Amino acid sequence: MTVGIDQINFYVPSFYVDMAKLAESRQVDPNKFLIGIGQNEMAVSPMSQDIVSMGANAAKDIITEDDKKQISMVIVATESAIDSAKASAVQIHNLLGIQPFARCIEMKEACYAATPAIQLAKDYLANRPDEKVLVIASDTARYGLESGGEPTQGAGAVAMMITQNPRILELNDDAVAFTEDVYDFWRPSGQSYPLVDGALSKDAYIHSFQESWNEYARRHHISLDYFKSLCFHVPFTKMGKKALDSILTDDIDEQTKERLTSGYDAATYYNxxxxxxxxxxxxxxxxxxxxxxxxxxxxxxIGLFSYGSGSVGEFFSGKIVEGYRDALDIEGHKNLLNHRTEISVDTYEAFFKRFDNLEFNHEVELANESKGIFYLESIHNHIRNYNTLN
Structure with a gap:
């Protein structure tokens, strides 16, 4: 019996801003964004897409009617919570029409929470062969206009169906977590934007990776040549590359270095x-x-490193399943990314301010959305009302 990722899908809003144009508007050398942090485009979230609608949109295309009967738990991982009490999983559970006798919870530890959600699902399903757990990671990264973190913003959601005998990735029983209390990135309650110590954040990320990786290698007597590729938490693509480079030391053979470097490029293409x-x-x-x-x-x-500021890191691994590509929506994902609408920096700023002020402009923000997409229609008396686009 194995447990792992049976299906996986992502959703991003239908708008983006070109990073070179953002750099020019901010009077910064475009290469600082394109090469320095390794980002070409940045997804822009309209007011009509929040963590609930994006999470439901990521999940809707991988859930069948039978799945809705078998899902016994929905977990949403987020650091963009829209309520301090009610879990967004409850709203997503309703939008997707999942059977009522299911646990629904929300988990938080900065960018890390989807990983313990998966580990919880894995343990939960060990003796439940006929049940499934839906894990959703959904967030909008916002640092403020013209802030230091602005070029590392984005928005989107990933949905994963965790089951026994998965079709994509079997999860191994080898996870090693490392926790350290550090104020590298945090957002006090009531604060619109996070507080960031940029230099400390980079150092804390790399330190967490090295500690969890070294302990993983020690416990399991494993070296880098064991892995076909590594995946990292990617706040921007150069961040994970710095962590990878930190362990590709002179004693690592060139073939392993080339394989892991090539794999990293493939693993960060969408990001x-x-x-x-x-x-x-x-x-x-x-x-x-x-x-x-x-x-x-x-x-x-495949080795995976998960990190959440504050901080918790975890290194774990999974084994690719025979026929895994048949369970992926490769063309759908390419179409999603390729058919987004580029917006000007001025329009991006208008989107950003509407999001801050809870102001809707459906005529603009829903103009290029696909039929069947969930969206946030209105907010009345602090109650969020969702709908689907007909």
Missing amino acids: RYVGNIYTGSLYLSLISLLETHHELNAGDT
Whole structure:
């Protein structure tokens, strides 16, 4: 019996801003964004797309009527919570029409929470062969206009169906977590934007990776040549590359270095055109690896590093399942990214301010959405009302 990822899908809003144009508007050398942090485009979230609608949109295309009867738990991982009491999983459960006798919870630890959600689902399903757990990572990364973190914003959601005998990735029983109390990135209650110590954040990320990786290697007597590729939490694509480079030391053979470096490029291709989606970033990277790396084979082991500021890191692994590509929506994901609408920096700023002020402009923001998409229609008396586009 194995447990792992049976289906995986992502959703991003239908708008993006070109990072070179954003750099020019901010009077910054475009290469600082394109090369320095490794980002080409940044997904822009309209007011009509929040963590609930994006999460439901990511999940709706991988859920069948039979799945709705078998899902016994829905977990949403987010650091963009819209309520301090009610779990967004409850609203997503309703939108998707999942059977009523299901647990619904929300989990938080910065960008890390989707990983313990998966581990919880894995343990829960060990003795429940006929049940499924839906794990959703959904976030909008916002740092403020013209802030230092602005070029590392983004928005999107990843949905994963966790089951026994999965069709995509079998999860191994080898996770190692590392926790350290550090104020590298945090958002006090009531604060619209996070507080960030940029230099400390980079150092804390790399330190967490090295600690969890070294302990993983020590416990399991495993070296880097065991892995076909590695996936990282990717707030921006250069961040994970710095962590990878930190362990590709002189004693690592060139073949392993080339294989892991090539794999990293494939694993961050989608992220380069979406930006930071917090809890979903690692799993968007996993999708990117599975769909754009052309030398993966059944039985290959993939290492994954999950990180959440504050901080918790975790290194774990999974084994690729025979026929995994048949369970992926490669063309659908390419179409989603390729058919988005580029908006000007001025329009992006208008979107950003509407989001801050809870102001809707459906005529503009729904103009290019697909039929059947969930969206936030209105907010009355602090109650969020969702609808689907006909």
